Amino acid sequence: MGLTSTTVLVVAVTLAVASFAATVGLWPRLARRSAAAVAGRVGLLLATQLALFASVGLAANNAFLFYGSWADLFGRQQDLGVVTDHAAGASGTRHVTRTGTRHPDVPGGRDPRVGGRIDQVVVSGRTSGIQSPAYVYLPPEYFRSAYAGRTFPAVVVLTGYPGTAENLLKGLRYPRTAHERVAAGRARPMILVMLRPTVAPPRDTECVDVPGGPQTETFFAKDLPEAVSGAYRVGRKARNWGIIGNSTGGYCALKTGLHHPDRYAASAGLSAYYRAAEDPTTGDLFHGDQALRDRADLMWTLENRPPSGGSFLVTTSREGEGNRRSTMRFIDKVKAPAKVSSIVLDSGGHNFTTWRREIPPALEWLSARLSGN
Known part of the structure; x- marks a missing residue:
């Protein structure tokens, strides 16, 4: 049973209730001062507390999906699976390998022409040498004859850390939201390439090229667009590509777009921060090179590098987010020819509930700035 399965949660809740009932029922019998009675009371209390904490933890994880599997919870790198076939249109390329498919959670999702398709893939970086699992959402239009000769805009979608x-x-709910926006006439069909920024797990590389280590920025800025464009009907120009993420993924999206406007025309950071974190999860990212550290500071880049192109979207809230002041500073520092937009909620914390309110308008914003053919 998977970590996020409802069965596991039900079992944990059942054990918690049973432990509580057993404690109430057996407590009078264990009221004596003997060693056995004391051990029994301690055992019942411990079992009840463990079952209760497990239930609360599983419920919170199911709501916010901090961890996607038992292996992810315990920090073990997951096997990438058995290769079954190559991605559609991947003739002659070895950089995107499809390992399975899923049906989107939309009406008629089992028919790709109605609901689209989600491919489980492994992306192999030709330059960086990084391999990363990902999901690729293909909209229904991708499978319709009327669109057979067209390319589609693509958006790289990044989680936070240590998300999956x-x-x-x-x-x-990115695929479902994208499907709904198109159906409502608010956005154009787009391909979504969904993965986590932790491409060298469990290390948080903050999407930088680590000296002597993972070349994460190269993977996202060069390898990923090249690989996906070779496997699917996606253009290779900057106007064909956007990138969005939340929290750490938001920082990565803004950083990648800021440094590579020739690759990504539009970048959106939901609840982003603006300077690379340096803590035990990241390790030594810069090896004492101040120039690399400065480059990973988006404010420093805006202040000290010539203005670049591209469009940026940042989000915050007046109450509940800790990034409001830095977000306002980022907005002030963006200069032409770059453009900046924002979403400022009245209230909203650093959580999925807030991001689900921001994703629909963010996808519409990206759609308006990207094109296919």
């Missing part, structure tokens, strides 16, 4: 790509499907 599963969060983007279940918790943040």
Whole structure:
């Protein structure tokens, strides 16, 4: 049974209730001062507390999808699975390998021409050498004859840290939201490439090229667009590509767009921060190189590098988010020819509930700035 399955949660809740009932029922019998009675009371209390904490933890994880599997919870790198076939249109390329498919959670989702399709893939970076699992959402139009000769805009979608790509499907509902926006006439069909920024798990590389380590920025800025464009009907120009993420993924999206406007025309950071974190999860990212540290500081880049192109979307809230002041500073520092937009909620914390309110307008914003052919 998977970590996020309802069965596991039901079992945990059942054990908690049973432990509580057993404690109430057996307590009078264990009221003596003997060693056995004391051990019995301690055992009942411990079992009840453990079952209760497990139930609360599982319920919170199911709501926010901090971890997608038992292996992810315990920090073990997951096997990427058995290769079954190559991605549609991937003739002659070895950089995107499809390992399975899913049906989107939309009406008529079992028919790709109605609901689209979600491919489970492994992306192999030709330059960085990084391999990362990902999900690729293909909209229904991708499978319709009227669109057979057309390319589609693509958006890279990143989770926070230590989230999993599963969060983007279940918790943040990107495919379903994209499908609904198109159906409502608010956005154009787009391909979504969904993955986590942690491409060298469990290390948080903050989407930088670590000296002597993972070349994460190269993977997102160069390898990923090249690989996906070779496997699916996506253009190779900047106007064909956007990138969005939340929290750490938001920082990565803004950083990648800021440094690579020739690759990404539009970048959106939901509840983003603006300077690379440095803590035990990241390790030594810069190896004492101040120039690399400065480059990973978006404010420093805006102040000290010539203005670049591209469009940026940032989000915050007047109450509940800790990034409001830095977000306002970022907005002030963006200069032409770059453009900046914002979503400022009255209230909203650093959580899935807030991001689900921001994703629909963010996808519309990206759609308006990207094109296919």
